[in-house]
Amino acid sequence: MCLNVGTVIDRQSALWQRLRAWPKIELHRHLEGSIRLSTLLDIAREFDLPATDAERLRPLVQMTEDDEPTCSAFLSKFDTLRQFYRSPDVVRRITREAIEDAARDNVTYMELRFTPAALARQNGHDYETIIGVVSDAARHAQAAYGVTVRLIVSVNRHESVDVARAVIQAVLALRLREVVAVDLAGKEIGYSVRPFEPLFRRAREAGLRVTVHAGEWDGPHNVREAVVRTGAERIGHGVRTAEDPDVIRLVRERGVTLEVCPTSNLHSGVVDSLAAHPLGELARHGVLTTINTDDPALSNIALTDELMVAHVGLGLSLDAIRQNVLNAAHAAFLPDGERAALVAYFRHALAVDGAAPVQ
16 A cells, blocks of 8 residues: 555645745656646547546556555556657646646746656657747746746656667757756666766756766665766755765765655655655755655645655654755756855745744
């Protein structure tokens, strides 16, 4: 049975309302895991897909109490989701709605990542078209909803290097202001970053930033490899870092920031319980951590819920959570001046409830 974070999330409580009022930063959210159930039903009707009832569709696209908390169960939801990316208009809609949902949760700055190969597979469009559609939708949505949005383009380590090369070439050809980084995602166990090293070097040389999924389903050696081989400035998840003092030292000395997603880690079997999650331990070792949702639709959460999970389920103090938000501001993939302005804003904004600004 899937471990239920709902036991620590009370959306009627004063604490939840307080956290919801905080301005927030999301550095690790996948577009493909951010699709509303109602939107999936609309797409099913438009394209004659066999999904006409919300409650029948829900267990195919969302972690439920009947799911085992495993990597395979978690990733299986994408087997259904990838059938819905039927047209550029669909991609445009899910991008706009993902940003609208973040705005409703008082997310002020968000880096939204997406996988062009996954979004293009069902509709036959090329990567440049899909990247352009997501960028255009994000540009309009951030203006409409008051959220600063930047985009991260993901490629999968378990797919062909040729696919990754074509995607990165498309990014470099377009040179869109919204696209600020590249990400290596996908199945971690058995798939090294090494074949992708030249591609990520080329991306860095062209001015793109780098984040890599590592230390989630496989050990801390993958974190080391990602940092050393690709020059990753941030690590997606990275919680297995806590298992190796040498890797802790490496990420601390290089100032690498971890994009931690506690609920996702629980749902995908990375940790056995919230009490066993190493977020607090990593921070105590001086590792820079941030708190994120990963795939909010799959886990049926918002970033406010994730902050409450960190406080109630993991035992982080509100000051520690503020520090995680401020860490995210420092780690944002922005030019120096824009990042400094973001940090200054959050230093002021997080002086909530009469508390002193986070130092």
